[in-house]
Amino acid sequence: MLILIAFPVLTSALVMLFCDRHFGTHIYSVAGGGSPLLWQNLFWFFGHPEVYIFILPAFGVVLEIIPVFARKPLFGYRFAVAGMLGVSLMSWFVWNHHIFTSGIAPGLRPFFMTATELISIPTGVMFLNVLGTLWKAKLRLKLPMLFALAVMFNFLIGGLTGVFLSDVPLNTTLHDSFFVVGHFHYTIVGGEIFALYAASYFWFPKITGKMLNERLGKWHFWTALIFFNTTFLPMFAAGYLGQVRRSPVYAAELHGLNVWISVNGFLFGLSNLIWFANLIYSWAFQKQRAPVNPWESRSLEWQLPTPIPADNFDRIPIILSDSYAYDDVNAPPVAEWPEGGYLPAPAPAL
Numbered sequence: 001m002l003i004l005i006a007f008p009v010l011t012s013a014l015v016m017l018f019c020d021r022h023f024g025t026h027i028y029s030v031a032g033g034g035s036p037l038l039w040q041n042l043f044w045f046f047g048h049p050e051v052y053i054f055i056l057p058a059f060g061v062v063l064e065i066i067p068v069f070a071r072k073p074l075f076g077y078r079f080a081v082a083g084m085l086g087v088s089l090m091s092w093f094v095w096n097h098h099i100f101t102s103g104i105a106p107g108l109r110p111f112f113m114t115a116t117e118l119i120s121i122p123t124g125v126m127f128l129n130v131l132g133t134l135w136k137a138k139l140r141l142k143l144p145m146l147f148a149l150a151v152m153f154n155f156l157i158g159g160l161t162g163v164f165l166s167d168v169p170l171n172t173t174l175h176d177s178f179f180v181v182g183h184f185h186y187t188i189v190g191g192e193i194f195a196l197y198a199a200s201y202f203w204f205p206k207i208t209g210k211m212l213n214e215r216l217g218k219w220h221f222w223t224a225l226i227f228f229n230t231t232f233l234p235m236f237a238a239g240y241l242g243q244v245r246r247s248p249v250y251a252a253e254l255h256g257l258n259v260w261i262s263v264n265g266f267l268f269g270l271s272n273l274i275w276f277a278n279l280i281y282s283w284a285f286q287k288q289r290a291p292v293n294p295w296e297s298r299s300l301e302w303q304l305p306t307p308i309p310a311d312n313f314d315r316i317p318i319i320l321s322d323s324y325a326y327d328d329v330n331a332p333p334v335a336e337w338p339e340g341g342y343l344p345a346p347a348p349a350l
Contacts, residue, residue, distance in 0.1 A: 002056075002088055006049040013042035040102055044095040052091045054188055055155075056084055058195030059126055062148045065202055066133050068297045069145035073324040075132030079125050086122030094119055097166055101175045109168050116166035123159060127152065142295065143217040147198035150225050154190025158183055161236065176246075178261075179239025182232045190228060197224070197275065205290035208283050209307040216278040223271035231264040298334050299323045 017039065019025040026032020028039045067074045074080060096104055096112040130152055139145065161183040165171050174180060197220070205211050235243075238257050243250055250258055293302045300323065301308065317335035325331040 002049045002053045002091065005092075006046045006053065009042055010046035013039060013046070016042075037099070037102060037104070040099050041095070044098040045092075048095045048098065049091040051187065052087055054192045056087065058151065058192045059084065061195045061199045061202075062151050063126070063129065064299065065144050065148045065198055066130055067324050067326060068202075068295050068299075069140040069142060069148075070133050070137035071140070071326045072133055072137050073322070073327060074129060075135070076125075076129045077324070080129040083122040083125035083129070086125070087119060090115065090119040090122065094166075097171065100168055100171045113166055113168050117163060120159060120163050127156070127159075142201075143212070143214065143221065144198045144202035144295070146218075146221050147194055147201060150221070151191055151194045151198065154186050154194060154228070157233070158186030158190055161186065174239055176244055177239035178235040178243045178245055181245050182235030182239065185232045185235075190232070194224070194228075197221075200275075200279070202295070203301075204279075204282070205294055206301060206306055206308060209290050210282050210286050211288070211290045211294065212278050212282045213286070216274055216281070220271060220274040220278060223274065224268065227264050227268035227271055231261055231268050234261055234264075298325060298331075300334060303334050 016025070016027045020028055020034075026034045028034045028036050030036065063074055063080055093115040094112060096108060097116045100109060100112075161179070165174065165180065165183060201212055201217060234257055238254060238261065241254060241257075243254050243258070290306055292306045295302070298321070300317070300319075303317070304312065315337045317337055319334065320332045320336050321334050322331070323334055
């Protein structure tokens with residue numbers, strides 16, 4: 001839904017920019033009676049929903065993985081769905097917080113500040129869904145779970161700093177500083193990319209029929225988590241002390257902090273080489289086959305052979321039980337196939 005509404009706005013903005021550059025129109029040019037603020041409004045009307053286009057799939061990954069390794073149903077499933085819908089709706093009412101310093105009418109600032117603060121509520125509901133699922137759970141700290149928990153840790157910092165930046169006085173003070181860079185990376189990298197890591201470790205065996213190497217995976221987890229935080233957490237201090245982004249120069253007293261950030265940024269980048277090496281090694285060279293359902297998940301894709309046959313289901317399954325009924329030891333199998341048994345015809349050997 002967000003993509004269908006947001007991307008045509010960006011496309012329209014780019015078409016007008018193309019016309020300004022190549023056909024002599026002045027849609028965004030002050031000299032010709034246009035307005036650069038129109039570009040900013042159109043871009044950010046797309047750009048802030050785009051942030052949630054990134055992060056909502058990451059929330060979905062986390063909310064799908066955590067019940068499997070907590071061995072509990074997702075706490076407040078309906079509220080989690082409502083939280084996603086609430087974020088999707090509210091994302092259209094916050095774009096002007098990106099241009100508080102661009103000369104927008106002062107009377108608009110309170111509305112967009114309030115809307116930005118309110119969007120933290122449905123986001124917080126999904127966070128509480130995770131905490132409720134973890135409460136008194138018997139956690140299995142496998143690699144997908146570790147990365148899912150890292151998403152929650154990182155996104156908490158990103159979310160709290162986002163509430164700070166929604167405040168007009170703080171926003172105008174910290175705008176275009178490293179504080180904003182740190183906030184952005186805690187939400188997008190700490191949330192979305194770490195969820196991508198979690199998804200890769202979780203679904204890799206189902207996609208390829210191979211398990212990712214656990215020792216390499218733990219090296220990847222700890223190096224990525226540590227160096228990500230040692231890179232971007234100091235950015236909040238640097239931004240508060242006046243370090244602006246997109247600048248080749250900085251104050252002498254910020255030299256040590258900038259060097260620290262740069263070195264740890266390279267180390268975080270190198271941690272991804274462990275991930276890539278694990279993906280390539282496990283897929284291309286590992287001979288041992290993955291179990292059909294190594295995580296004992298109840299979701300439907302794990303009821304199929306590994307890897308999944310080309311046509312997914314040879315026969316349409318009859319759903320017998322909730323995919324999240326981890327707390328019910330007497331729950332029936334998730335699905336049954338009309339011809340009998342709980343699995344379709346075996347997949348052909350690779």
